[in-house]
Amino acid sequence: MLKIENLTKIYKNGEIEVKALKGISFEIKKGEMVAIMGPSGSGKSTLMHLLGCLDRPTSGKYYLKGNDVAGLGDDQLADIRNNYIGFVFQQFNLLSRTSILHNVEVPLIYAGVKKNKRRKIATEMLEKVGLGHRLKHYPNEISGGQKQRVAIARALVNNPALILADEPTGNLDTKTEEEIMRVFRDLNEQGHTIILVTHEDSVAEHAQRIIYLVDGEIRRDEVIA
């Protein structure tokens, strides 16, 4: 489903070169739920950006559903993100000036889906995450847990191959964290492939496999459960 080979990322800041990723390789199969862990500066954010096709590697290969995406241009990457990847961020990243229904519709707008169909799919997704009664509300009118449910609904509307969650519970309390993690597990049981980027064990323990990064290299790659 997803395969990276010898992926590196070097940031240049004037004369100084920072090697954020020093050539890492792994494969993730369809239906897996994987946690990527590591301390700050370990390169897990960089890895997440690369896996999410938000950035390009300095060298190495990245195959997503058989597509070689490492060398694509900006607009092609935008298409890949739109078609294959659903993002869930720590900061929720909802558009504050529009209703939550419109927020969930945004990926469908860029996919060119007609308005009526868009509205129908987005409504269904919000009902699925238990927010069917809040369609017209604005992001600032709902709780953090609800915001993250909206973000999950938004990540799901394009039926992506991969859900990429970056510290999805980092801004939530313990009880809400449990709820959100249950949503992820349910999605995984329904067959969705999920990658969780986190530094919290309580989040990582929901995954079936944990990849530890230290200093831009894979320290451990272990299957739990």
Added chain:
Amino acid sequence: MLLETIKIAIRSLWSNKMRTLLSMLGIIIGVGAVIAVIAIASGTQEQVTSRIADLGSNLITINKGTTRGYFGRLSTTAEEVFTLELGEAIEEFCPSVTRVIPKSQASGYFIMGDNNIQASVIGTTVEYQNANKYYPEKGKFFSQYDLDNASNVIVLGSELVDELYGDVNPIGSKITFYYNKHTFIFNIIGVMEEKERGITGDFNSSAYIPITTYLNMISNSRYIGSFIAQAASADEAGQAVEQIEYMLTKHFGGDEEFSLMSQDELLDTITEVTGSMKLMLSGIAAISLLVGGIGIMNIMLVSVTERTREIGIRKALGAKRRNILSQFLIESLTLSSLGGIVGVIIGWLGAFGVAQIGGWPLIISVPTVVLAFSFSLLVGVFFGIYPAIKAAKLDPVIALSYE
């Protein structure tokens, strides 16, 4: 997709009403000023030209010529050139001329009791009334009989009566005119109506006597000052000028003794002057459109910076460069076209108000409105393109981590 983008743009403009209004202000003022200026200039032009047309656009003034001074000779005005017989000859030999009216003028003092006022006496014929569309309000104008007999009668302009008589009816009394160390006494037989000041002079502060009386008493010669020739129609005025010019040149053996001025030429001059005024003023107004454009660019740049994170989110969700570009471009276009519409309305109201005060017709030409509005759209695209490109080029990773 386009409709969706327009909706997003309007929503984001609506959420910042005050800022939106302020950034539109330049465009509003620019478009409004262009429309108001052109409408006001057109209105005054219409007013002036219609006044001249009222004077009779078929009138041609024949004046004595002025010779150029050279080799120590002073420039001189031809004297003793026009006679009543010459006027009759012009009327007879120029087919496009229907009438020739003699007009002589002398400036002196009218004396009434203790009051006196400096004013002109004009010697002319009965036809002077019709040619100038100028008639007595009280009493009567002098008649052909008065002309034939060089009667000692006078018709006063309305302002003269106001100054010298106030509310007293002067008809039937006598008035004294002091000119060139001589005193002349006339019987007042009429008072003229009030007439707006024309290009040929002030009607209201003059007095009118038969030309024969003028020649006998005041100038004491057989030469007259000028002629007013009336062409058969305004269209024939040009031909009439050519005919008179040809005839007088032959008559005098040169063209230095006379000069011709037609209302048509005057109209052309005025149209030219107001035209260039219009151009200049609307040019100045257009500058404020440019300034307005800079205002829009400024606000769009602020908006791009402020919404860096939003741009990052949209890109993460699959927005391509052109989606972001069109979103911001449409936003600046919406801003400038809204400004344009409000400007058109305000310009129209302004022109309407000034036209009401000035008393001239409200003339707003469709091409002006279309031009001013399209210019505001052009400004929106021109000044919106840079911020929009800047937004479209943002790196999603950097944009997403922007605080």
